[in-house]
Amino acid sequence: MLPKLLSLAPREYRRYIEPFCGSACLFLALNPPKSILADLNPHLISTYKQVKSRPTDVAEVMASWSATQKEYLRVRGASMTTAVERAGRFLYLNRYSFNGVYRENLKGQFNVPFGGARKNGQLATVSELIAFSRALAHTRLVCSDFEDVIAEAKAGDFLYLDPPYHYGTARNRGEYGYGAFSSADVDRFVSSVAAASKRGAQILISYNRAHQLKKALKGWALAHCSTRRSIAGFTQSRRVVREYLLRNY
Template identity: 40%
Template sequence: MNRERTAGKPAGEDGVGIVVPFLKWPGGKRWLAAEHRNVFPKKYKRYVEPFLGSASVFFALQPERALLSDANEELITTYRAIRSRPKAVMDALNRHALKHCDTYYYEVRSMRPTGLIERAARLIYLNRTCFNGIYRVNLEGVFNVPRGTKNTVVLPTDDFHTLSRVLHGAELENKDFEEIIDQSGDGDFVFADPPYTVRHNTNGFIKYNEKLFSWADQERLAAALARARRRGARIVATNANHSSIRELYAYHRFAQRTVSRFSSISATSSSRKQFEELVILGGRR
């Protein structure tokens, strides 16, 4: 018999304690998990996340069962490597740390390793030493972010063995978001945090997202989440607080609320500011 389980096991309960995500990812939701935890359901059968990124919400909730996916194959490969061989990934990252310099960064950026461990360590190394932790590829799929200012490759918070334990109950997929959401069922909790693309946008970063995630994808996502809600899944999604997004989810009869966060994805500190995002809610709480 399928029973709902209490969601997550933060520090002080039965879980492994506080887990710090090992990646810095544009649009990451550490702030949401820390400051707005009340938006997440307290009980569910399985956690489903189709846009995994840095997995901030997953690591905060630590669900016993999860279906995790992302369109970025290198990212999912990295999670699989940490789940199965955490020590080997840590050892490879330490080797990168010993050689780190400007020249070495661009050498690693140009590499195309094929092994599981090497691919994972390369992504983590580049993520920590590139400009602002941005993951961007050109039309040929080649990572092209320049070297940033940070030199710390191995962090004090790194605990890949604990990350491996938390990931143990998760399925990791590299699939389209719609296919993943369509696997959710009654009592599941779907958390969706897509690239923030809006209709008729004028924002440069969102214009870049449009190449990755079109307005048609936004419409497809809203429809998939509505289907999941009809099957009995609980929905929490985040998106740009823009009239086109609000209208799209109002059409599908989702509840909406706005929350504020600080954005650090900007070329200059003077242009980084507090702004609002949209949280979209559906299903039984």
């Protein structure tokens, strides 16, 4: 989706804000001079804070663990004593988990089985983490509910929102962490972005039910693009889908 997102992003803005930052790929592609990256997942934000301040240390921790199932399970179940170790584990587990899935149990523990290095690729290198650290230099990292982050957006800001997609009656298995965005959050999501729009923020939303949002957000432009799902529990579930993008400019 990145080429489409880049084509729709505003050309000028004062600050970039992303309340569901996840992998932060649009942030990295845009490389804004000032930004806020936020997410409800405390493990993600803590990891980014450590990569921002101590990228070499995080890389050294990851490099100490081999890409074997035995080591993966040991690291997954181990108690890490420092923030740097926990950051290294977060990146290590995400890289080598089955089909790249992130999932937590009800206790907030990562519980995805081993996927292997052959399919999932290599860990981030020291130079890559240093580059990411530099990209985060002028970024405020926040662990927060989306509503509080959206409330900060005002005239001159570009607000990009990519909440976890809603799939009707499908059971929440802990993807993105328990307590992540669900259908119960849609009404306050709409209210929050409508208020930010009135304050003058430029807003772009990625959502699989954008038609539903468009009914509430009158006059917003709707676009779409086709993309293949690259992460799913089973390869047969990876299919070409239509992604919808809604914006107020």
